[in-house]
């Protein structure tokens with residue numbers, strides 16, 4: 001088997017992998033990116049709608065245009081990219097990591113590296129994940145697969161469709177299917193509020209008179225070879241009102257019911273996973289529980305905006321370079337999600353340095369307040385105009401915010417974040 005030596009191996013050449021690889025390379029380390037598709041860009045390549053890059057590039061780009069800017073930077077750097085290659089396995093001996101990449105062209109390659117960055121994204125939840133009853137005809141797609149079929153492969157997955165889930169992916173696909181000539185009969189949402197951005201509700205549903213059924217679920221799928229119709233059941237206080245169910249005739253059902261970080265490989269090598277994010281537990285440097293192994297982007301926690309993926313991954317690349325330069329920080333303490341917080345990333349903070357946090361809330365509220373405390377003493381607060389579970393919140397705690405008098409050697413020094 002061919003063996004290659006690099007300082008860092010990045011798994012995945014999406015927006016996270018490219019941003020992280022560039023930062024490591026800028027610091028003079030040798031970097032390899034392994035990407036299983038035949039081009040870099042990841043999920044961006046199929047997102048041909050606008051809405052990318054407003055924060056990072058200060059301009060509104062399509063997904064492929066955003067990806068192209070990074071692909072150009074990677075191609076003019078010293079980074080070595082291995083396309084059409086899938087990372088299959090990994091092992092460690094001392095400080096060295098051995099990563100096995102498989103490709104039809106080269107066969108198996110063993111990469112011998114000092115650091116690994118997981119940037120391999122997430123996958124879609126499917127029919128099995130939400131337990132939708134009914135027959136198993138063709139015509140049931142995840143929304144991301146349908147997006148790929150329409151935008152990249154040139155197929156239209158159905159003529160009359162219903163979409164489950166009103167997050168941004170479901171909404172964007174409602175508009176996309178309408179634009180390619182399909183009739184989108186309904187968007188069904190289990191929650192009593194839409195999961196996506198208000199601008200997407202207006203531009204993707206209201207502008208095309210597509211009905212949105214809030215507090216509704218799909219009760220049954222009918223059809224033998226192909227989907228013929230679905231039953232929709234209203235919910236009252238979360239309880240199914242079966243006597244009020246109704247039927248919609250359709251030939252396809254697109255499921256936009258969430259994304260899950262792809263963490264099988266991380267778990268296989270014993271990296272601890274945060275059950276709230278399904279991504280690895282990471283410290284302030286975005287390093288997993290294993291020395292020299294980092295994670296960023298959608299494999300760490302599912303992001304809504306690519307700009308945040310880029311920002312987080314650039315920091316991850318810098319931290320991996322810091323690690324190789326011998327800069328590690330032992331003064332790290334636990335962070336805990338408090339009232340109304342679903343998850344908080346990272347899982348550790350350092351009281352003596354800047355810390356950047358990402359979180360999701362469990363509630364919908366106008367005029368909320370985010371409060372951070374250490375050892376029960378409030379150190380930071382921030383007013384938030386509107387919060388909802390589908391919108392990620394980020395904030396920074398700058399160096400010296402946590403005063404020396406708060407940190408104590410005999411306490412846990414836990415940092416708690418809550419929203420009221």
Ligand SMILES: Cc1cc2nc3c(=O)[nH]c(=O)nc-3n(C[C@H](O)[C@H](O)[C@H](O)COP(=O)(O)OP(=O)(O)OC[C@H]3O[C@@H](n4cnc5c(N)ncnc54)[C@H](O)[C@@H]3O)c2cc1C
Nearest residue numbers: 012014015016036042043051086087120121297298305306
């Ligand atoms: C449908 C959709 C619409 C979106 N719309 C917007 C929007 O309008 N605006 C916005 O800002 N953001 C949007 N986003 C969010 C944003 O684009 C993504 O969060 C971001 O691009 C994810 O980047 P990533 O690198 O973490 O993951 P990905 O882009 O998924 O990249 C992961 C890469 O890893 C590769 N990989 C996986 N496993 C392996 C392996 N074992 N070996 C080798 N390679 C592997 C994959 O092939 C992939 O290329 C959207 C996301 C989706 C899914």
